[in-house]
C-alpha cells in the first residue's frame with residue numbers, strides 16, 4: 001500500500017510513534033554529523049538528507065553495551081542480565097546500505113553457529129522504517145554490492161523524500177501495523193510519479209561501477225603478494241574505517257569491577273588494532289600493519305563469502321569518505337581485480 005506523510009505533520013507523527021515505541025532516529029550531534037540515537041523528543045530527530053556518519057548497526061549492536069551486572073549480596077553473588085528489551089522499537093530513516101549490512105550482521109548474531117540474545121532481542125523488537133537515498137554521494141557504490149539507493153530489502157516501511165512530504169510504502173506484516181496511522185494520507189498519482197523520478201535519478205548516479213567477479217579466488221592467491229605492502233604503506237592504522245563500517249562486527253569483552261560489584265561490557269573492537277590478535281603468550285600472528293590491512297580486506301571479500309556466501313561490504317562509502325589517509329577501497333578492489 002502506498003501512502004504519504006506531509007512534512008508539516010512529521011513531528012506529530014514521531015510523537016504518535018513514541019507513545020508506543022522507543023524511537024531511534026538520526027540525531028545531529030555536531031555540525032554536519034548525525035548518528036542514530038534513541039530520541040526523547042520529536043525535535044531531536046534530524047531530517048538528514050545524507051547518510052549518518054555512524055551506521056545503523058549501533059541500534060542492534062551498540063558501541064559499548066553492558067551484558068550483565070553482578071554483585072555480592074551477603075554470601076551470595078547476584079547476577080542481573082540486561083539482555084531483555086522492555087519496549088518495542090522503531091528504527092527510523094535507515095538507508096538501504098545500512099539495512100543490507102544489518103542483514104549481514106544477522107548471519108553472525110542469529111546465524112547457524114551462534115545465537116546472541118542481546119542482538120536478537122533488539123532485532124525482533126524493532127520495526128524498520130527505511131529511507132531512500134535521494135542524494136547519494138560520489139563515494140557511494142552500493143549498486144556494485146548487490147544493493148541500490150532505493151533497495152527496499154530489509155525495510156518494513158520505506159520512505160521517499162518528495163520535498164514537502166514523504167511517500168510511504170508499507171512492505172511487510174510488521175509494517176502493516178502502522179497503516180492506520182492518523183498522519184498517513186493516500187498518495188496521489190502525482191506523488192508516485194515524482195517518487196519514480198527521484199529514484200531513477202539517484203539510481204543513475206550510483207551505477208554498478210565495480211566488478212567483484214572472481215575476487216574471492218584472486219585473493220586466495222594473494223596471501224604473500226607485495227600488493228599488501230603497497231596497501232599498508234599509506235594506512236596509519238587509525239581504525240576509523242572499521243568503526244564506521246556498517247558490516248564490521250568485532251568486539252572485545254571486559255569486566256569493570258569495583259570492590260564487591262561490577263559489570264561485563266562488550267565494546268566494538270577492530271582487526272586493525274595491533275593488540276587485537278595478540279595472544280597471552282605475547283605472540284602476535286598479525287604483527288604488522290601489512291597483515292592487519294590484509295585481514296580487513298580478506299575478511300570482507302574472501303573469508304565472509306567462504307563462510308556465509310555473501311560479500312561483507314555494502315558500498316556505503318564511509319571508509320572512503322572518512323579515511324584520513326585518503327585510501328579508497330574501490331581502488332583497492334580494482335587493483336585486486338587486475339591481479
Ligand code: SF4
Pocket residue numbers: 234235236237238239240241242272319322323324325326327
Ligand atoms: S581509515 Fe584509512 S588510515 Fe585509518 S585504518 Fe582505515 S585505511 Fe587505515
Ligand code: SF4
Pocket residue numbers: 241244245246247248300312313314315316317318319320329
Ligand atoms: S568496507 Fe567501506 S564501503 Fe564497504 S561497507 Fe564498510 S565502510 Fe562501507
